Amino acid sequence: MGLTNRQNVIFKTIVEEFTRTAEPIGSKTLMNLLDFPVSSATIRNEMATLEKCGLLEKTHTSSGRIPSSKGYRYYVENLMETDLDVPTKQTLQTYFSNRHYSIDDVIDKSCDILSQMTHLTSIVLGPECEEQKLQNIQLIPINSKSAVAIFVTDQGHTENKVFQFKEDVSLEDIRKCTDLLNDQLIGTPISQLEEKMNEIHPLMAANLVRHEVLFQAFVTAFMRFAQEKVKVSGRSNMLYQPEFSDMNRLKEFLNTLENGQLIREWTHSEEQNAISIGNKKELLQIGDCSVIRAKFKYSQGEEGELMVVGPNRMQYSKVVGLMDYMTNVIEDIFDDDQKKGGGKNE
Structure with a gap:
């Protein structure tokens, strides 16, 4: 779009003043904002040209102009300056x-x-994360009623979760749980972990003393992991x-x-x-x-x-x-x- 330097300056000024005030911009307002001398009639002519180019549009309640959607795109691509104060x-x-x-x-x-x-x-x-696949689980005990779980996916995404158990969980249960989950869940898409946990629930019950405590903790963690x-x-x-x-x-x-x-x-x-x-x-x-x-x-x-x-x-x-x-x-x-x-x- 071949605008003159003056048209670019006028248009840039309109955009920046309108985004600041939310008020349509008229020629008299522009005369006070521009740092070079120009008549009100000349400004009106330039604004009419900018409107024909599709960069400005009239409102129903004012004789002033506001930028169009196309105008904002033109401003962002060609005129915007982004330095922070x-x-x-x-x-x-x-x-x-x-x-x-x-x-x-x-x-x-x-x-x-x-x-x-x-x-x-x-x-x-x-x-x-939903379509990423579980690659590794680590369950690190803090004390008998808490542990940190670390989940790693095949794309390198890592999630940490601190578990607070309602009952004491032994180091042996934590070790067995870690081995069982890695054996049964590795390669499972994140979105399917909750369903897979329900499938291996009987296996956890057969091998872990505090199986229900650990089951509920991991189901909750996997639900959170899969959330957007x-x-x-x-x-x-x-x-x-x-x-x-x-x-x-x-x-x-x-x-x-x-x-x-x-x-x-x-x-x-x-x-x-x-x-x-x-x-x-x-x-x-x-x-x-x-x-x-x-x-x-x-x-x-x-x-x-x-x-x-x-x-x-x-x-x-x-x-x-x-x-x-x-x-x-x-x-x-x-x-x-x-x-x-x-x-x-x-």
Whole structure:
């Protein structure tokens, strides 16, 4: 699209002012915002050209213009600048300077900070584990009533679970249980572990003294393991966005956010036309919603996704700048863990 330099500056100014105020932008407002002299009539002509190009559209309640969906895409691809302001960088650097956080702590906190700083909804999707297969189980006793279970999949995903038993469990039972589960469950898809546990329940009963205690502990752990790993922060922020004033639409949106699989289907549909932003980020437009998503290393060989969801009228430069910072922090900590020989839960 061959816009002149002046048209680009005018359009960039309209996008950034509208995302800040949610008010349609008129020629008089632009005259006060532009840092070069231009008449109101000239601005109106340029805005009319931008409208013909499909980048701006009129509203029914004002003579001003607002960016179109196509306009936001053009802005993100061609005009957006993503540097964070100094106070924001200093705040983030102070928080993340504590290197004692685990990678899961950092991911969760990044999700919270994104929602707070953007006043939008942020989401973390962990790697999909359901079709991965169990490769190894370790059950390490802490005392007679507690133990740590470590599950490893064929794709290197690791989950730690601390069991608190209601009754004493002997070291011999723990050893036998570990051997039995490794013998019976290795190679089983994560999604089938609960069903497989029910099949080997009689075998556990025949070989373990505290078989029922151990059975219930592992069934619960495997159910959690197979669940979609998702964290959502800032659901209530959508209440304050004028684009979500329709309560039925808001309810539908919030219901989607309650289910990790629905989120994944909503944001990964083949019908979505994603726009690349740099190496690992994308912009999706789903109706009048926009989703900025960025991939990050979650564990060896696996990726997670960090997302910010809001109306098309979001402050893209701020959102993308924050996501750049957050994903870099997550991957730096992941790399540190790998160099130290640790894992994501250590």
